[in-house]
Amino acid sequence: MFMEIKFVKSFLLVSSQHVFPNILKKHTRMRIKLFWITLFLLSINLVTAQDDLTSYLTLPSELTENANAVVRLDETIVDVRAINDMEISEKRIVTVLNEKGIYKIGAAVGYDNDIKVKDVEVRIYDKFGKQIKKIRERDFIDVSAVSGGTMYTDSRVKYIDYTPTEYPFTAVFTSTIQTKNTANLPSFNPIGYYIGIQKSRYKITYPSSFILHKKELNLKEFGVIKDEKEGKLSYSIENFPGIKPESLSPSESEIEPKVFLALNKFSYDGVTAEINNWEEFGSWMYQSLLNGRATVDAETTATIENLVANATSDREKAKIIYEFMQNKTRYISVQVGIGGFQPIPANEVDKVGYGDCKGLTNYTMALLKIAGVESYYTHVEAGNEIVGFYDDFASLAQGNHVILNIPNNGDDIWLECTSQKVPFGHIGDFTDNRNVLVITPEGGKIKRTKKYSTEENLQETNGLYTLNNDGNIIADVTVMTKGIQYDSRYYLQDRSDVEKDKHYKRYFRTVNNVNIDEIALKNDKEAIAFSEKIKFKADAYGVITGNRMLFAPNALNRYTNIPDRYRNRKFPLEIQRGYYDTDAYEIKLPNDYKIEAIPDNVTYETKFGSYSFTITKKDDQTLQYQRTIKIKDGLYPKEAYKEYRKFIKKIVKYDGSKIVLIKK
Known part of the structure; x- marks a missing residue:
């Protein structure tokens, strides 16, 4: 102007x-x-x-950088009027730039007997800000929060399923809910990958006789403005362009601005509480939500007693009961926070044969109790990225899954009760190495789930392959995995033959025209080890040039992926899980060729791990190739990423080293 x-x-x-x-x-x-x-x-x-926030034409162009959608306004107003009276209003204006940004509209509300939807609506505008559609509450799709079961008939979700005719468009979502439950306050979490933010603000008001506990993360780094007065608290952020994720950065929740909030006094399902720490919180949960729900009938009790009659240790009893539970039940999905925090009673799960994570965990705990095995219901923030409970902030806002803890005299056993396939005592990358809340009669305790060491995350590859005069190979390979590497492989046993064939053709991607002849898989649940035996043929692995043939001796487990390069990296480097690979191959050379050149042996060590390979000549037509690669877990400053990338580039180079053969 x-x-x-x-x-x-x-x-x-x-x-x-x-x-x-x-x-x-x-x-x-x-x-x-x-x-x-x-x-x-x-x-x-x-x-x-x-x-006019509904028009694409008024959208600041700098906010569209690295963005699939731009939040023009995200306003959450939380009004806590009493210990059992809270109103939450939301208004979200989102300009969606492409189909990947539609999810950010977030036009969904959950409700049940204690959560009433007072108002919900979505209005859609074209790029010029002209309204083209109005979706009223009666037009929302209304479904049960759980599919395939009737145990949670009062837990429901209203949502829209909108398919735009063109991009960009803008959606305005408004909702107001009234609830008697004040135990779980909404968090302030404004930033997300590939989402621009024009304005996001959060405001909460509450009785001055209450204490509002808060856990604030990364606010200063992102310029979040905070305004706090008696009985009032607000946060806001403006004009923040989209963020691109970076390879091997810490989990999203650890690097973005976020605020968790919890009142010291609250009501849940008609039960009031006053808590200030995890011990008090766990005691409340045990007494109010768990106590008395872990019992089954006399018939099931007798069955369990008979099953464990000859067991000689608590671990053996627990394993027998866990496998009984796996064979008797199936999992249905109801996430914590929608289906409530209280598990369905164990006798109901026993009767119907299914449940969610809360119900199945509580059921397993009830069965273990019959056998005299101590176990505890445990809340966890589950996901492939490691995100744990904050030990200095107690609230229901943390935790999206439930597992079972068996103390076992200090040697903790962790049980994932939702899977019919996972071995007893194994937890994978969904719940490993993170702080969890163990709920005991004496109160809540923060514990850490199992962390697999680098050496435990093992993959051993042993093989023999023969290279003929045309450069074709015939291979016989055995791959054995443990730890987290086991966790990423054992599911293959349940795949169809077609899916297995496709998987192994992708797995041996550095070999051309692979034809799989035989696949034999074995899941050793006792040792928690998965074995894969594969036989295959492939054409033209050795490249013939004149009277020479070139080939990489590492045909069976070659590293090919180099991490992305960043000119101006923003986030630290984090390797959340280390691993250890060992490889040993016998290579039969073609009869008409002899060795002209062979790579020198390599040993390479850095703070991120180590790499080595050796090639030994057993006789004129036989070589022995051995390789190890160890990647350590750790958190490093962003400046270390360049050095780590150099380390991986060298591994890729060494793995691709060529042997040169020449005709006799």
């Missing part, structure tokens, strides 16, 4: 001095006055257009 006014003033000055030097009369002054009136009216229209 200032530049426009400056231009108009310059134009008038030039005109008066050079174009119309003799006609600055009364009618000229009137024209100038009319011009200024017109300019003023135009400026009002311009300001109005700039304030």
